[in-house]
Amino acid sequence: MAFDRLVRFIPRRQFARPLIGQPVDRLIDVGKAVYEGKAVEVRAFSGTSVLNSGSPTDQIETIDRILSPLSADEVGTIRCIGLNYANHAKEADVEVPDIPMMFMKPATALADPWPVPTVIPKHTLRDDCADYEAELAIVIGKPCKNVSEAEAPGYILGYTAANDVSSRASQFSQSQVCYSKGFDGSCPLGPILVSAAVMPDPGAFTIRGLRNGEEMQNSAVSDMIFNCAKLVSFLSEGTTLPPGTVIITGTPAGVGLGKKPPAYLKDKDEYVVELLPHVGSLYSVFEAEK
Incomplete structure (x- = not known):
């Protein structure tokens, strides 16, 4: 059923x-x-x-x-898209990409919602650069390879919310971002998986991010540069996306890096990713690594 x-x-x-x-x-x-x-x-x-x-x-x-809607054993490698909102590219002072920019998080990055703490690594705390990124996540429901944009929605099981937690100092010290975004617990996911049948147009979602109750991010998902069908089709080119594959689709403007001064996460901070309708609020409480 x-x-x-x-x-x-x-x-x-x-x-x-x-x-x-x-x-x-x-x-x-x-x-x-x-x-x-x-x-x-x-x-x-x-x-x-x-x-x-x-x-x-x-x-x-x-x-x-x-x-989390899925276990670490089920997600395998988490596919992640960078710079997928024009307003975020603008705040980061980089050009809008011509094709999706993909990086990966390991399965060990997957995290449950609150009350499991989201740990800020020691070196990230030292550099005061832990950042949040509210994102829409796609969950693939059946093996997916070389599918067209028109076919792609038929491979999507549903949608949930994610937080692409990032270590900015590590991110900008090297050319690849997997290290800076792949720490243990750096991908809280949840709380609800809503069926793709219920949300046939994921562009109808709105996404917000609130730090300690203060709105930091607010956007229509329709403002994405590459929509969900395009992302699934692109990522499936020559590559099998197994059932359980999670694709996090990029974050809108308002990240801590873009604030003046920067608004990075601290020990005991709370960040809520609100994805409406249907999915609701993904709560994360941050904790300094002991």
């Missing part, structure tokens, strides 16, 4: 294993509600993965902790 919105979570009971299911309240912002301590009921599905969700059961559970 097709799903509308899926959450992977630990339920409120002893010795519970991870489950997947649909929130009983179809409109609830699951991330925000759980963060505020509210009881969020979920109808469990028979499957154990969003990639094979099964069907809804009669089992109703309450969320104790939200997990």
Whole structure:
């Protein structure tokens, strides 16, 4: 059975294993509600993965902790797109690219939403350069290779929110960005995976980023330079994208680097990526590496 919105979570009971299911309240912002301590009921599905969700059961559970929609074993390598909003390219003072700019994060970068802390590495703290990037994430649902833009939407399972956490000093000290964006936990993902059938036009999403309650980023996803279909088609050229592949699609203007003075993340800072409609709020609380 097709799903509308899926959450992977630990339920409120002893010795519970991870489950997947649909929130009983179809409109609830699951991330925000759980963060505020509210009881969020979920109808469990028979499957154990969003990639094979099964069907809804009669089992109703309450969320104790939200997990990333996919496990690290399922995502493999995370594909990432840089400079995909013209306003972000402008604030970074670089030319708008002619083709998508791709880099990768390892599976070890995948992170759950709050309350699991997002750790700022020691060297990034030393250089005071930890940055946030609110992003729309695509999840691929079936093997995808050499697909056209017209075919690409048929390979997308759904969408969720991501934060492309970056170490700016490391980023600008070398020509490649994988090192500076690939640290453990540098890709929080969630809280909800919304079906591509529910959002046939991902350009209808809006995305915001809030640091400690202050709006830092706000954009329509339709402002992307390369849309989701273009990105999937481009990344599939000569390359198989297995089911579970996550593609994070770039960030709009408002990153800490672009502020005057720069507004980098500190120990105990909170950053919320809000992706509307349907996905809701991805909460991350940052913690200095011990």
